[in-house]
Amino acid sequence: MTGASVGSAPQTGARAATGRVRRHYSLLTGTDKLVLALMVGIPLVFDLALIWGPTVGSFLISFTNWNGIGSPFDAKVIGTKNYESLFTAYPFFWPALSHNIIWLAWLMFVATPLGILFAVLLDRVARGSRIYQTIFYLPVVLSLAVIGIIWSLQYAPEQGLINNILGRTANDNLIDWLGNPTLNIWAALVAASWRHVGYIMVIYLAGLKAFDPTLREAAKVDGANERQTFFRVVFPVMMPINVVIVVITTIEALRAFDIAYIINHGKNGLELLSTLITNNGISESNRLGFASSIAVVLLVISLVPIVAFLSRMMREERR
Amino acid sequence: MADLDSPQTVSRRSILKGGVAVAALGGVSAFLAACGNSGATTAPTTAASTAASTAPTTAPSTSGGESPQASAGAGGNVTLGSNYSDPVPKGVLASVVDTFQKQSGSTVKVNTVDHGTFQDQISAYLQGTPDDVFTWFSGFRMRFFAAQGLATDISDVWSQVGSNFSDAFKVGSTGDDGKQYFIPIYNYPWAVFYRKSVFQDKGYQIPATLDDFKALCQKMQSDGLVPVAFGDKDGWPAMGTFDIINLRTNGYDFHVGLMAGKEKWTDPKVTTVFNTFKDLLPFHQEGAAGRTWQDAAQALVQKKAGMYLLGMFVSQQFQTAGAADLDDLDFFPYPSFGTQYDAEKALDAPIDGFMLSKNSPTLAADMDAAKAFLEYLAQPETQVAWVTQDPSNIAAAKNADTSKYTPLQKKAAQLIGDAQRITQFLDRDTNPNFAGANGMQAFLLDFIQNPSQDLGAFQKKIQDFWDTL
Known part of the structure; x- marks a missing residue:
């Protein structure tokens, strides 16, 4: 969703500043000001009311033991106790954090490069490119919850397709894809990648289609081989797309939730920060204060890539 | 290019772009909401307020009786929040409700929510605008919501129907304050x-x-x-x-x-x-x-x-x-x-049953009909009708007629009856x-x-x- 605002980087405000303008004249007409006010104001109101309001609310609730019943203002303030218990006593926090990191590393270093590879290959294919694109892109159309259900069925111990193909359905040799806590995160990551690869592929392919072919020809004339052309010419020129892809991948990893939740509600090796929040806050459990403290931790972690991305974007705007 | 963008000259275009950047910031922070959202979501209560409050006012004048059953004879409305989303129990509930409607002249509007969703959102649901009557479980889960003041005391219904149940079921329907909040419908071993x-x-x-x-x-x-x-x-x-x-x-x-x-x-x-x-x-x-x-x-x-x-x-x-x-x-x-x-x-041998909510906007008007409905659910005949259609359970009432039970049900009733x-x-x-x-x-x-x-x-x-x- 951020993708749209990044692509238009380089040629900034060159055309408009044609003449020197005296200072006391306003650059903007009344209509301009109104348009600006509406453009900034309406999203800002929604942003404050729907995003920053709840965010600040969560932050404040994280210092209470609110159980979701009655007003949060009546809840007992317990200081940083939720955080202390989260970092020291709660047995599921560190596993969840490490699973989020594994998720990020896998998407970043396996799934995303694979998507880029597919894009590069499909860019070279002359015939049937559309068909391949459709095949790889199809999973992206499905919601992650549906993907979770589809893959749960494939991984099922006796009834699942995978164990049946491998012939591992007997009681003494079956592979417990979803139950084995060292295995199930990889099984979930394969399911997540199934979608992620197609997503990245399409974005990258769009970039490659817009790529100036003369650059490629120039590289060829200079005697570069395919690999050199890609890594020395195509990849650097595609930098804006690369940034988008890194951001998308990071966000996908941080908000990973659906597949783990569908498989087993995020337990037994599939704990993620997002599932911990849900299981503590939005379920029959009612530890809203504690869930909020996990949400705040996730927010702080999310801020790192988002701030990095925004500052980069702003810098490009200013250049 | 650099001299054009001197500090004094701000181009119209770049201001507009700044606006876009702010909007983009809003867009990005939507991700924060996606990640960090922990606020209590409101339950998707489809409780269509069928607050036709005509019935209760006319009811006392015609019957004059104290018993909720008497007033129900004149009809009334009840809303029922149901977690019976699987086809078999959903059909059973529908038929049981149907019989009640015919007997009493009341209308019961059933709002079915997926079983798991219902459970996950029960807190928000009961605090929002719940239905008059809702499906729930015995045990800590019942006592908790009773203690939070989210359920209505139905001790008066129990005084009518209490003789239908053994002591264990009464204990299973009683909150921490010693009052009853729950009508058992069936259980299973x-x-x-x-x-x-x-x-x-x-x-x-x-x-x-x-x-x-x-x-x-x-x-x-x-x-x-x-x-x-x-x-x-x-x-x-x-x-x-x-x-x-x-x-x-x-x-x-x-x-x-x-x-x-x-x-x-x-x-x-x-x-x-x-x-x-x-x-x-x-x-x-x-x-x-x-x-x-x-x-x-x-x-x-x-x-x-x-x-x-x-x-x-x-x-x-x-x-x-x-x-x-x-x-x-x-x-x-x-x-x-x-x-x-x-x-x-x-x-x-977990017990499933029904409770009366507290915050239902229609409850005051529907109270008599709702209690009559609960009383009806507590009858052995109703419960037998229920478990005949869904034979994986047995009636909670001790005086239920077990002659139509399947062999498995008979054995289950025996097993639970024998348990101390x-x-x-x-x-x-x-x-x-x-x-x-x-x-x-x-x-x-x-x-x-x-x-x-x-x-x-x-x-x-x-x-x-x-x-x-």
């Missing part, structure tokens, strides 16, 4: 299910003691059967095994104390339970952590497994398989352990904060996959978790 034909063919005997049980398991193994089917992907089935071993080893009072936090999870008595569980685990189906209870039931249906400890709802899987398979299904009570607690014959003590189930008897996916479910999954771990450290982990709640 947890027992060891098996196929009669398999036991007959192989000449197996029903095991009376734990040693018999183990010997039978060994025999089944040598016959190429998986002795005990097991699927704990959902996290709760292993609780049933823990519960019954705990009840046989340490008795009902210890179970209650443990669930309430009065007893400690580090108690050596709990160690004994886990040790017994560990001894029995090799007889259980491998890969339980990734298998649903339905798939485990299929092992029993297909005669690959010999036994299965589960609630009587396992019969639904046999019902789907066919009438012959359903007829072949039987069960026996969990074997005795040679302890003083064998005599309790205790078992998990009845428990609800681990996750219904204790704090949901403790029993959930990131709680006891996870601990038990860890245990069944690593039964040889240091139990002292394991039990301390459970107790430490309890202590943080």
